[in-house]
Amino acid sequence: MNKPRPKNTATVSAERKFEVLRRPLITEKATLLSAFNQVTFVVAPDATKPEIKAAVEDLFKVKVKGVNTICQKGKVKRFRGRKGTRVDTKKAIVTLAEGHSIDITTGV
Secondary structure (H helix, E strand, O other): OOOOOOOOOOOOOHHHHHHHEEEEOOOHHHHHHHHHOEEEEEEOOOOOHHHHHHHHHHHHOOOEEEEEEEEEOOOEEEEOOEEEEOOOEEEEEEEEOOOOOOOOOOOO
């Protein structure tokens, strides 16, 4: 008989919460997602979904329904004839439960 797996719950230290969530991402697409009760953040490259969920719930005092992550590789660009690479970034799209919202224009 299979035992039910416990849900992924992460306990995150106070310092790690501020390291996981780097900044909110404010773009046209991220603004359109707010209609679906979703908020986008730039997160640490080594952050996991349970860590992101715990950090958002604790810092903003909201209930998180789900977390989707995107790893974006940096583009190769030229500057004054020399090749360079932009920084790799990781984004998290956080879906909030009904009735909850985050005002990202105010500070934490």
